[in-house]
Amino acid sequence: MIEIKDLWYTYPGRTDPTLKGVNLKIEEGEFVLLTGPTGCGKSTLLKTLNGIIPHESGGKFSGSIRINGIETRDSNQMELSRGVGLVFQNPDDQIFSTTVEDEVAFGPENLCLEREEIDKKVEETLQMVGMSGHRLDSTNSLSGGQKQRICIASMLAMMPEILAMDEPVSQMDPVGTREVLNTVRELNRKLKITILLVEHRIHELAPFADRIVIMDGGEIIFDQPASKAFDHLEVFHRLGLRVPEPVELCHRLGIRASPLSVRETLAVLNRKHFKENMKTPQFFSNPKEDTEALPEARAVSPGNNDPIGNNDSVDSVISIRDMWSGYEKNSMVLKGINLEIRKGERVAVMGTNGSGKSTLLLNLAAMLKPYKGSVKVFGEDTRSRNPYSFAGRVGFVFQNPDLMLFCDSAEEEARFGPVQLKFENIEERARTSLEAMSILNLKQDLPQSLSRGQRLRTAVASVLSINPEIILLDEPTTGQDRVNIEQMMDYFKNNRSTLVFCTHDIEIAMLYATRILVMNEGQIIADGKGRDVIKDIEILRKASLTQPPVVEIAKYLGVDAFSVTELVEMLTCRSSEARKSEVINSEVINSEVINSEGIKSEGIKC
């Protein structure tokens, strides 16, 4: 179906080729997951499939790409467009029509199909992606997942045999991700559409894929069936790629298996009798969180969601009492929020899109004033202050860091805030913040022309240079590489910054937040330590969140573990204890492990 041979491509104006002799063959009906670190050439490879490279882009192109036996370089781009549908990361950047129907009909109309045929095609494709009830909806009124499904539908309306998708879920909330992935899976399984999907989130996509292909430096360095791909974890680790938790768990337990789902993992662990070994569930606290001052976690009922009562703490930096807020008088987004945030806390705010996370952050920055109730930041009621009052004391990093960059160089970005606020040591502040984000070497570069990760780091540096007392991050993880996210979050953690951040990524929240707020329909439905919130399936379900696989596995095993490390520690300790008490049984297990998986038992030492 797709046959790529020795493909080289260099963008116009560049000297280094982005693709360096790529060879890849994909059979009809296959689901191939293409991954690799940022800048490895994945997206470029996708664009070669429907002829945009080189037909539209120009640049140096050599080698061969055959789609169904047709050489792309020699054929009409329009024909290629019909054969290969492209879906990109951000659905908002792909939809140009104002209604769903128009968007989907656009392709067939361009192909000059008859009106009746177009109508049929629109209906069919909307059905395929489960959006037939939204035919006449405005595209702007759809959720992220729905929009992405419309993008897929509009490609399907062109009747392609191949769908090439460039990080189609990286900007989705959990609900959206599920919607899109289920759609893609159905298309692949039922309609036998060949899928080539580029994604960093291997852990979520690997269960669907037939093959995993990894690119690095413009070359394909790894190409294995999904079932065997994780036998070579070192490749993933070396490239900083995220491995599914079950796989990681098994490998750390020394079990030579690569289960991709919780069910498979449990089956593997059952075989190894891990559950039987876990006789007395224990609570293992996250050593990283031991030193942090945390409120006692609990789920809160709407309308009375003050986790710490009404006593103002001396360390309290944010105090919200029965706050109602929104953009229109008769449609409040936040409905009766009570919240206390203390100095040094890192609060993750979770919930689906539209649950009120961003509105809450805007209130914390005094950019929005509550309609009812009060918001006190540093003890000052925001209603009596103008939006500039907290400039310098509250820093805000928005979901799209591109909207934060407007200066001529990264250094100027970092200097901007301190200069405006007439701070001292401007040079020092700028240098420190750029250094903290590892972009000091890029200080003279135009921020807008940096890579996506570098832009995020520049945006963060521009806020850090002000040294705000509270930092607000609105979904900073969206569309970003794990490396960038971790670097940023590590900095905040190490500096014990007071941090409030919205995220869909429960693992990031668990890893970095001292406290998690779960929001649903404008109310805080849970507030507490991550491990306590995450245990409550009902709360998570309301917020369309799912437990990380490892938590589910731990729960099944009857322990409280919230990361692979924790669970591995528990399991291996239990195994040792069990070994002491039940030597014979333990030996059987260990010998089985060694025999069946070929991994030494040192790997699972306590």
Place this chain on the structure above:
Amino acid sequence: MSLTGIGKCRKSEKYSNEKGCGMKNIVFFFLILVLAIQPAAAQVQEEFKPEDMTTFMIQVPHGVEGSGLAVGGSNLSAYLFFESYYDGNMNVTMELDLPEGFVLQDTSVYSFSLQTEYEDWYRLVDFYVPANLSSGTYNITATAVVEVGGNKHTIVRKTRLKVASKEEIAEEIEISGLTVPSDEDGYGDPSHPSSTLVVRENSPALKKLLKVTDLRIDREELTSTYIGVELTNKGDSTVPVIITYDVLDIKTGEPVKAFKPAIMGMNSDTLCYATLTLSPGSSSLVSLPLYISEDAMGGEYLLRVKVKLTGSDWVAVTQDQKITAISRKWGPIIITLVSSLLGLTTVSLFFSRSKEIMDRFKTRNLVLISLFGTVSFAAINLPMTILWELSHAVFGPFSFLFTGLFYEILLYMLIASLVVLIPKPGVVSLFMMVRFLLGGFITGSFTPITFITLSLSAVLLEVMMYTAGITSKNPNPENRFRMGIVCGIADMVSGYASFSVWMVLYRLFYSDWYIMANILIDGFLYTFIGAWFGISLGNRLKKVAE
């Protein structure tokens, strides 16, 4: 005529005395003398018959044959005229006898000699009719005692002057018709709307243009027309009258200078009058010229026609008529027409060759232009929908200083940066088109003004950018100064045109200083700044695009 003849004769004598030293001249002199003296000598013997050989005439007031009419308080002149048909010398002593109560301003007795046939004498003798003189008909006598050859002959002439009260006179004279505008004979012209004056501008270039387009316009410095006034004398006296008019501010009653402009350095009052002697029971039509300066404002005026009796400043009769002046300035009309035609032609051309034009742009170009259109709409049009009106409502005419900062700078930043990104002809037009249609879709501003100004602006920018090499075959869009100048000039022109369109289509008024300030500051300065910084913005975006 005879006086002139004498004058000529005296001149020749003087000439002869001065030059008579030469023999030739002496012979010539005698010859002439003989010829001159010969016929005179022949008539000396003729008998003098006073009534046959003289004309003696008295007119009170001057110009009126028969009995005249005056009002108390008038300064009049009696006209005395004497002419001799006698070919000989005569001495005349003339005495004017005015009735009691009349105040003579001059001497009443005049003596003069007439030497030849057809020689005449006349005098205007000023007198004053006191205001308190009782009404009635007064006899005025002029007596001439003619002495010829030692004999005296008396000739008497009488005339009557009716002194009437103002009320009586006002009843006798009537303005029975007033036609504005009229032809040069005072008759109404149906091809011109009545009581309506058209004020035209007189720029030489415009005149030339109008001449070419065969539109009628006065070739003079001023527009001129006529007023036809018909007067009727219902009384039994002959009335000498002076007819004048004033064009007054309808509210203050003050004369408006623009309708009595100075003509070749002369006050137009000296030209804008007519005299007429109305016989008893007659009607007469006179025309008066009406000059309109190009500065004259349109609007409602009061035309006041005044009839004075000769010799009196008292206005016997007035008649007012409301007139409308239409200030039709061809400049803005032509600019509006040209701009509209240009806009329509451009759009028609685009529609007819749209595929060809659009195919020159890649899809990414079209998308980028659309998004720039959206940004311009989000950053300029939407906030300006209310802000523009609000600032006009608050700051009045000076709001352009503020709104321009926002409007022009931001807009031209966008245009210049877009051209840096896509240096192709047509990019500005497409951007303008998207803005226009977006404005129409979102705020309903499918207005003729928006269409004309945007299309003109697009055409000017396209042409100038192409000519200046910004979007030509080898485009060079990054010269800030050139971009600034090109955008500045184009915006000045389109700004001026848009004022014209506002004035013509929406009948709005703008002062010249305001238009000038607007196009210089908003049109040029702000645009220049916007375009200048737009290049920096474009360069940054170019790096992003790369």
Place this chain on the structure above:
Amino acid sequence: MIGARSIAEPTIKDTIIHRMDPRAKILVLISTAFIAVTLDNPETTFLLFLIVLSGFALARMPAIKIKTLTLLLVLLIWGTIYSQALFYSQLPRTVIFTIIQPDFPVLGWLTNGGLFVYEEGLRHGAIQGLRSASILSLGLLMCWTTDSRDMLNGLVGLRVPYSVAFMVVTAVRFLPIIITEVVTVVTVQRLRGFNPKRFGPGIVKTSLNILTPTLSNCVRRTGTLAVSIQSRAFRANPDRTYLKKLKFSELDKAMVTACIFAAISIVIIKLLYNMYTSGIYYTSGLRPVYAIARGYL
């Protein structure tokens, strides 16, 4: 507060106005614009304004739209009144207030003899404001009763090239997104201590600060969007088909015919009348036409 949303978003209902074909609406708007700029008679202009306003009643516009319309009209008419009160240059004119004395240093000279508020200008402004008010009101009525997509279909139906229509659709689609982005950009800068200036010399910096990130985002988005559109065979063929088919109802036809006929008649009558008053063309046979123009138009 009247926001961008109340100006920009249509209110879709099922009324006689909403049901009109978008092409009919566009043609009615264009015809009315011609009529509005042609009329001089204050009474007729006012009547036209009332007719346009009655459309809002027929369309059963919600209170927020009526409030928005009222605010816009008040500002528009007041703006016209203000400017005309100052620049009125017809006689008679009565000074009711002096803004700049003729002998005021520099400004007196600059303004060519001072600046005054004229009583008659107020009246003239109010009458002339009705002209723009009619066009604005009808434009808003059209936008508020028509989905932008239908409007676009209407334009395509009126032979606007599809490429242009496509650009406009794209622009409309991204409007709310870009508005949100502009708001975000301003928010970000405020939190970094920058006070965006709407007026004054700081406008250049403010403009650049706002436009740079917004447009950078647009430039990035352009690449993806263009690829997405191209992969759906945009401009693959010289022609294309359309899913939607517009249909003129009998009422639409009648309405459009009446409006176009009225517009053409009024324009011709006024043109003839103006030629007559300018001394360009006169014929006695047209006297009744001149009378109509003078008396009613």
